[in-house]
Amino acid sequence: MAQLDAILAHIDSELEGSLERLFQLLRIKSISADSAYADDCRAAARWCADTLSAMGIEAAVRDTIGLPMVVGHYRGAGESAPHVLFYGHYDVQPVDPLELWTRDPFDPAIVEVDGEKRILARGAADDKGQLMTFFEAARAWLNVEGRLPVNLTVLLEGEEESSSPSMVPFLTENADELKADVALVCDTNMWDRRTPAVATMLRGLVYDEVIVEAASHDLHSGLYGSAARNPIHVLADILSGLHDSDGRITIPGFYDGVAEPTAEQRALWQALDFDSAAFLGDVGLSIPAGEAGYSVLEHIWARPTAEVNGVVGGYAGEGAKTVIPAEASAKVSFRLVGEQDPDRVRDGFRNFVKDRLPGDCRVRFIDHGGDRAISQPSDGPWIRTAQQALSDEWGCEAALIGMGGSIPIVTQFKHMLGMDSLLIGFGHADDRVHSPNEKYNLDSYHRGTRSWARVLAALGA
C-alpha cells in the first residue's frame, strides 16, 4: 500500500498542474453537432493523443467517416496482467443559449457556490472532466511507478453528442484491436455527494412507431362525424389499453424474462435511502405513477415500462378545424429489464395493436431500434474489486446502482466485443450537462482521480 499511498500523494500535490491540463482541454471548442467546429474537434482529438503519448500511452488520431477517434495502447503490465479498455469522448454539446451562461463556456474557472468549489465550463462534467480523472490517475501511476498495473487500451470518440454515427463501423473494423477483458466507462454519476457508485444495471429499449389509417383522406367532421372511423379514437383506445388500472402493462407475454428483484437487491436498495419525494418533487410531481407494489427506485431501475413518447393526429394549429384525419400516429418506447427480448416485445406490441384494430383501419409500423437490458451480477469479480477500491477512497460503501436509461456504447461493447463494462463516474445530478453553466465539482475531479488510481491498483492486484 505504500506504493498506492505515494501515487495518491502525488495526485494531491500535482492538483494544480492537473487542473491546468484539464483547462487546456476545456478551452478547445469541440462542439461535434456544429460543423463550424470540426477543426476544434480535431484539435481536441490531437490534444488527447499527444497527451497520452507524452505519458507513455502510445496514441494516435484515427480517421472515421465522421470525426476521428483517438486510440491508445499500453502493454507494459505484462502478459498476466488484466487488459482494460477505457472509453470517453472529447466532444461537447453546443452552448446555446449563450446568454444564460454566467461566463464564457470555453474559459474555464473554479467558482465557489454554496461552499462547494466547482469547475465551470462546457464539458466540465460531460465528458472532459470525467475522462481527465482517468488520464490523471494513469499519469500519477506512470510518474511515480513508471508503469501501469494493467494493460490499457484507450478509446475516445468525438461524436458522442451527435449520436455516434461512426462508432459501430469503427468497432466492427477494429474489433480485435479494441477487445479487452473489461471496459471502463466514465460518464456516470455518484449516488450522492458522499457515496460513489458502480452502475450494474441498464435498462434496454424498444422504440416503435405506430400509424393508424382509416379514410382515404381527411374528412369534414360535420359531414362525416360519427359515421366515419376516427383514427385518433382508435389510437387512443389502443394506447389507453397498454396499462391496466394497476399500471401493469397488458401486452401478452410482455413480462417474460422479467425477474422480481431479489431479497438481497431489495435490501441493498432499501439501504440507499432513496428520497423518492425529492426525486419527483424536483420535476413538479408527488405521486409515483408506475406499477402498484413497487418503489420508485424499482420503477426506474428494475421494472420495464411502456411510454408513449409522442402522439400526433389531425389539426395541431391554433384555433379550431373540424377535421377527421385520415391517420394518427404515436411513438411508443419500452424500457426492458432482465432477459426481455426486444424482438418479442416489439412483436407483442404490434400484435396487441393489430388485435385491437377495428375493421376499415390499417396500421403501419416504423422500427426505431432496440437493445436488450444490461445486467451484471453484483458479485462479479470486476464489480466487487472496483466497489472496494471506491469504498476505500470515499470512506463508505460504494453503491451498486441501476440506471433507467441505456448507454449505447455499453450495449455495443457487450454485443459487438463480448465485453462487460464497469460504469464508474463522479458526476452529480445537478451538473447541468447539456445546459448552460455546466459544472463539475472540484471534489469530484480530485477524488475521482484518486479513485481511478485505486481502481487501477485493485484491478491489477
Place this chain on the structure above:
Amino acid sequence: MAQLDAILAHIDSELEGSLERLFQLLRIKSISADSAYADDCRAAARWCADTLSAMGIEAAVRDTIGLPMVVGHYRGAGESAPHVLFYGHYDVQPVDPLELWTRDPFDPAIVEVDGEKRILARGAADDKGQLMTFFEAARAWLNVEGRLPVNLTVLLEGEEESSSPSMVPFLTENADELKADVALVCDTNMWDRRTPAVATMLRGLVYDEVIVEAASHDLHSGLYGSAARNPIHVLADILSGLHDSDGRITIPGFYDGVAEPTAEQRALWQALDFDSAAFLGDVGLSIPAGEAGYSVLEHIWARPTAEVNGVVGGYAGEGAKTVIPAEASAKVSFRLVGEQDPDRVRDGFRNFVKDRLPGDCRVRFIDHGGDRAISQPSDGPWIRTAQQALSDEWGCEAALIGMGGSIPIVTQFKHMLGMDSLLIGFGHADDRVHSPNEKYNLDSYHRGTRSWARVLAALGA
C-alpha cells in the same frame, strides 16, 4: 299560373343572356383570402350592386372593417306581402394549384362531360352560380310582371371564404334594416341529380381544447419512465373513455335534449334510399363507426357526436426521442342536435375530464366557441310552401334533409335577427367547390333559376 308560365318561358328564352351575365361575374377574380385581389373583390361587389339596381332592386356597396357588403332593397310588393332576405356571397376560394385546372379558372366556359353540360370556373357553384339563379329569377319576374311578389332585402358578403370577420359587426349595426320574415340561403345542394331539397336540420357545434399537464418540464423516459406521470397516457385514457363499446358518448347528461327521430322522419329518410355504402366507399371506408342502432343518415343528420379533431404531445419529428412530455393536448368537437345546450355540453365535457384526472396533473381548456343546432319543423309554412314549389319544378317530391355541419350565417340570422332560413340550393356533391375544376351543372343553373321563380311566386301567393 299563366303569369308564372310566362315568367318561366322568359327564363328559358333568356338563358343565353343570363349565362353571359353569370360569366361577367365569374370573370372577376374576387379571391377574398388574398389581399392582392382586394380590388377585384370590390369590383365584384360593385357589379352585384349595379346589376341589382339596374333590375329595380336599389342596392349599394356598404363598407365594413373588411371587404364590403352589398345590400339591396325592394319594397314594391306592398305592406301585406311577405318580406324575405336573400343571402349570398360574391367572393371565391383561391385557385391553387393552378396547374390542376383544365382551363383558366377565371375564363368560364360550358363543357360537356358524361353527357352533362357544366359551367366550369372558380365560383361557378360556390357561390356565384347559385346566387345568380336567384338574381335571374328576380329579373324574370321584374321583366315580365314589372314587380316581385315579395318584398326583398338582398345581403351579399365578400368574406365568406375567409371566416366572415365583418358579418357579426355588420348584422349588429344593421339589425333593423336587415330583419325580414325569413331568409333565403342558397349555398346548399340538391339531394341527387333529379331531386331538389330543402335543408331543415343543421347540427350545432361545441369546440373545446384540453391541455393536460404533469411534470414541470419534459423528462427523459429512461430516467423517469413509469415513475413519472405521462400526460399522453392520461389524455389517451380520457379520450378513449368518451365512447362506450356501442359508440355511445359517456359524458353524463350529454344526451339531454336529444330526441329520437320521429316515425315520420324515419319513414321520410328511409324513402330517400340513401346509399350509405357509396357515401362511405367514396372515402375508402365500409363500416359505419357511429352508435349502434342508427343508420348512417341518422348518424350524420340526427345524432350528436364527440370527435377528436386533433391530438398532439411529445416528440413529433422523425426518428426517436425518449421524452415524457410535460403536457399533451387535444381538440375535441361535439356536433349537437335538437335542444342540446352548448354551455351544458362544454361543462359536461370539462367535468368528465376533471373527474378522470389523476393526482399530480393539471388541466387547462381553451374555448373555441359553440352554437346550438338548427332544426325547423318540416311542416312549418315556409318550408311546406318552398317544398311544393320545388316539387312542381322538378317533377318529384323535394326532399327535406338534414346537414351534418353548421352554416354560421344561418345561426347568426336565427340568434341575432330571430329569423329562420330556407336553405335551398342546386349544387351537387361532385361540384368540386374549393378545388380545381369547380363546376356547376347547366341544368342546376337553368332549373335552379326556374325553381326560384316558382318559390318567389309561392311565397308571395
